[in-house]
Amino acid sequence: MNLFTTVFIMVRRDLILALRHKSELLTALFFFVIVVNLLPLGVGPDPKLLSKIAPGVLWIGALLATLLGLPRLFAHDYQDGSLEQLSLSPHSFTLIVLGKIMAHWLVAGLPVVLITPFLGIQFNLSGPIIAVMMATLLLGTPVLSLIGSIGAALTLGVRGGGVLLSLLILPLYIPVLIFGAGAAEAYRSGLDMSGYFWLLAALDILALFFAPWVSAVALKVALE
Amino acid sequence: MNLSVSNLSCQRGERLLFENISFELNPHQWCHVTGENGAGKTSLLRLCAGLTNPLSGLIKWGGIPLKEDTDRFHQDTLYLGHANALKEELSPLENLQLMSQLDGSPATEEAILTVLDRWGLLGREELPVRVLSAGQRRRVLLSRLTLKPCPLWILDEPFNALDRRAIQTLYELFNQHLEQGGLLLITSHQAIEMTDGMSVNL
Amino acid sequence: MNWFKYASPASFYPLAGKLIPYFAAITVVLLAIGLWISFFVAPTDFQQGEGYRIIFVHVPASWMSMFIYCVMAFWSALGLIFNTRLSGMMTQALAPTGALFAFLSLVTGSLWGKPMWGTWWVWDARLTSQLILFFLYLGYLALTSAIDDSRRRDKAGAILSLVGVVNVPIIYFSVIWWNTLHQGASVSMTKAPTMAHTMLMGMLIMALAFWGYTIAMGLKRVRCIILEREMSSEWIKKNAVE
Numbered sequence: 001m002n003l004f005t006t007v008f009i010m011v012r013r014d015l016i017l018a019l020r021h022k023s024e025l026l027t028a029l030f031f032f033v034i035v036v037n038l039l040p041l042g043v044g045p046d047p048k049l050l051s052k053i054a055p056g057v058l059w060i061g062a063l064l065a066t067l068l069g070l071p072r073l074f075a076h077d078y079q080d081g082s083l084e085q086l087s088l089s090p091h092s093f094t095l096i097v098l099g100k101i102m103a104h105w106l107v108a109g110l111p112v113v114l115i116t117p118f119l120g121i122q123f124n125l126s127g128p129i130i131a132v133m134m135a136t137l138l139l140g141t142p143v144l145s146l147i148g149s150i151g152a153a154l155t156l157g158v159r160g161g162g163v164l165l166s167l168l169i170l171p172l173y174i175p176v177l178i179f180g181a182g183a184a185e186a187y188r189s190g191l192d193m194s195g196y197f198w199l200l201a202a203l204d205i206l207a208l209f210f211a212p213w214v215s216a217v218a219l220k221v222a223l224e
Numbered sequence: 225m226n227l228s229v230s231n232l233s234c235q236r237g238e239r240l241l242f243e244n245i246s247f248e249l250n251p252h253q254w255c256h257v258t259g260e261n262g263a264g265k266t267s268l269l270r271l272c273a274g275l276t277n278p279l280s281g282l283i284k285w286g287g288i289p290l291k292e293d294t295d296r297f298h299q300d301t302l303y304l305g306h307a308n309a310l311k312e313e314l315s316p317l318e319n320l321q322l323m324s325q326l327d328g329s330p331a332t333e334e335a336i337l338t339v340l341d342r343w344g345l346l347g348r349e350e351l352p353v354r355v356l357s358a359g360q361r362r363r364v365l366l367s368r369l370t371l372k373p374c375p376l377w378i379l380d381e382p383f384n385a386l387d388r389r390a391i392q393t394l395y396e397l398f399n400q401h402l403e404q405g406g407l408l409l410i411t412s413h414q415a416i417e418m419t420d421g422m423s424v425n426l
Numbered sequence: 427m428n429w430f431k432y433a434s435p436a437s438f439y440p441l442a443g444k445l446i447p448y449f450a451a452i453t454v455v456l457l458a459i460g461l462w463i464s465f466f467v468a469p470t471d472f473q474q475g476e477g478y479r480i481i482f483v484h485v486p487a488s489w490m491s492m493f494i495y496c497v498m499a500f501w502s503a504l505g506l507i508f509n510t511r512l513s514g515m516m517t518q519a520l521a522p523t524g525a526l527f528a529f530l531s532l533v534t535g536s537l538w539g540k541p542m543w544g545t546w547w548v549w550d551a552r553l554t555s556q557l558i559l560f561f562l563y564l565g566y567l568a569l570t571s572a573i574d575d576s577r578r579r580d581k582a583g584a585i586l587s588l589v590g591v592v593n594v595p596i597i598y599f600s601v602i603w604w605n606t607l608h609q610g611a612s613v614s615m616t617k618a619p620t621m622a623h624t625m626l627m628g629m630l631i632m633a634l635a636f637w638g639y640t641i642a643m644g645l646k647r648v649r650c651i652i653l654e655r656e657m658s659s660e661w662i663k664k665n666a667v668e
Contacts, residue, residue: 009322009325009326013322016313016314016318017311017313017314020313020314021313079307080307080308080309080310080311080312081305081306081307081308081309082309082310082311084275084305084307084309085303085309085323085326086326087275088273088274088275088298088301088303089298089326089327089328090295090298090299090327090328091326091328096326150585150589154569154582154585154586155569155572158569158572158573159572160572161572164568164569164572167561167564167565167568168565168568168569168586170561171558171561171562171565171597172589172590172593172597174558174597174600174601175593175596175597175599175600178600178601178603178604179600179603182603182604199600203596210592214585214589217585218581218582218585221578221581221582221585222578222582223275223276224275224276224277224577224578237574237575237576238576238655238657238658239658
């Protein structure tokens with residue numbers, strides 16, 4: 001079976017399914033917008049302070065928004081028996097899982113990246129910093145979906161799965177958070193930030209290589 | 225190609241379900257797995273489909289242990305379990321298209337419509353599965369028997385929720401499959417109206 | 427000697443039972459010596475006064491918490507590769523002790539920080555990564571206690587601890603990176619003045635005592651887990667319930 005065909009079939013399948021659930025489709029995005037907008041209400045409207053903490057806030061928001069959809073990543077397919085059938089397909093199960101993760105990113109991660117400029121304006125960020133933020137989010141959010149899929153697979157069908165998932169996954173998100181928010185910080189202090197981008201890219205490659213495979217193994221354990 | 229099961233034992237949780245089950249299924253043969261509720265019929269079928277690992281024992285397909293050539297085995301098998309494995313948001317047509325793609329033998333729309341017609345589902349191919357009845361869903365699922373050409377069928381209670389006419393269609397498919405050299409491993413709580421089958425009692 | 431013989435719970439159970447008293451005794455003796463050195467033999471630090479003595483607990487506890495996580499990952503890998511039942515039990519038996527040491531290290535670190543830096547908590551790279559390690563332990567404990575089926579519990583736990591152990595260096599590195607960038611707390615625990623001989627001695631003896639404790643507790647817990655899981659099997663009915 002062709003590598004790309006497998007991934008493509010799954011991405012298309014999950015996107016069609018997501019599109020038929022329009023309410024679910026936009027929850028992650030609205031959640032992100034609301035979380036980020038609550039912050040000024042908590043710390044006060046001082047523009048200087050807000051623009052200083054904005055990168056961190058946007059990243060925390062992105063983390064939580066990704067987390068929101070993760071429990072559902074495999075749950076529907078697990079309940080209706082499709083996951084079992086997918087694991088029996090002659091296509092590689094790892095690639096099938098990769099397709100599902102990519103669809104999750106397209107639904108949960110990409111919209112977050114695209115809405116960032118609007119939130120950046122609210123937080124008084126300058127154009128270049130917004131561009132840096134978008135670039136780091138673009139590099140970082142796929143890692144969130146990839147690592148998250150491992151947690152989703154491990155907690156599949158386990159009681160209290162959603163909360164448990166956050167407990168397992170959030171500590172593993174720390175490097176992405178540090179490098180992602182750090183790049184904007186470095187830019188602001190006039191430091192070289194190429195290192196952050198390389199590190200994020202390295203995390204991307206590492207996660208892309210290992211996470212789908214580990215998730216596939218964990219899912220097979222869950223299906224037993 | 226034959227399916228051989230030797231000294232199979234299975235544990236569910238901390239409980240031993242069955243021990244030392246052995247049988248061999250050859251082309252043109254069918255096998256009825258019988259037993260009380262909870263005896264492990266579904267577990268045996270899932271083991272044979274390669275979904276779970278046995279506590280001990282070995283399952284071979286064409287002389288090769290399942291775990292050693294899963295790709296080939298998955299190509300050669302169709303396992304239909306209790307769950308319908310249909311996406312509620314998609315229509316029967318879309319579901320079957322998707323499954324045939326994932327089975328590695330993409331079916332044309334025409335072929336799918338022919339099969340749906342045989343199961344009396346023509347005219348419902350565009351409706352979301354959500355609005356179909358249990359029997360209709362079951363029939364959509366069973367359409368895969370025709371769409372995925374493969375020698376080994378492992379069917380868990382396929383007669384559930386089917387009406388008389390659908391049961392008839394299913395028997396026709398079984399006979400045709402066995403004539404062509406297929407193998408059939410089946411559980412059913414009702415008697416199976418076919419001759420010359422072997423049976424495994426748990 | 428055939429090591430694989432002891433990979434089965436039935437033969438490991440009595441062996442563990444025999445070993446526990448020895449390790450318990452070693453722990454008590456070493457702990458007594460270690461505490462005596464740390465309280466009475468080791469000299470008062472001319473900069474930090476008497477408060478520094480808490481490092482005799484703090485440092486070994488931190489070592490152990492990191493070490494136990496690696497041991498858990500080792501057992502997990504073994505369990506996934508050879509499919510031995512005992513490996514999963516070992517991992518689960520060690521996790522609470524590891525979490526305990528991580529917690530102990532955090533508490534003692536914070537107790538030490540108050541007189542030294544004037545605050546209970548600093549976002550120091552070491553403290554922060556220790557906190558994250560503690561979170562990883564909690565995640566492992568939460569996951570394994572939420573899964574009822576023992577086979578799935580073993581495998582899911584094994585996968586999680588391996589994912590964790592791969593991530594620990596990355597997390598550690600990123601936290602150091604973050605720390606140097608922000609320069610929040612420049613006080614580092616490593617910059618203790620060159621360690622006196624007796625201090626090092628005390629720490630090593632304390633570390634050994636913690637080792638003994640970990641092994642004794644691990645074996646004790648493994649025995650409990652074995653009893654729980656194999657309740658229905660014949661050998662338990664015959665031997666274990668004496």
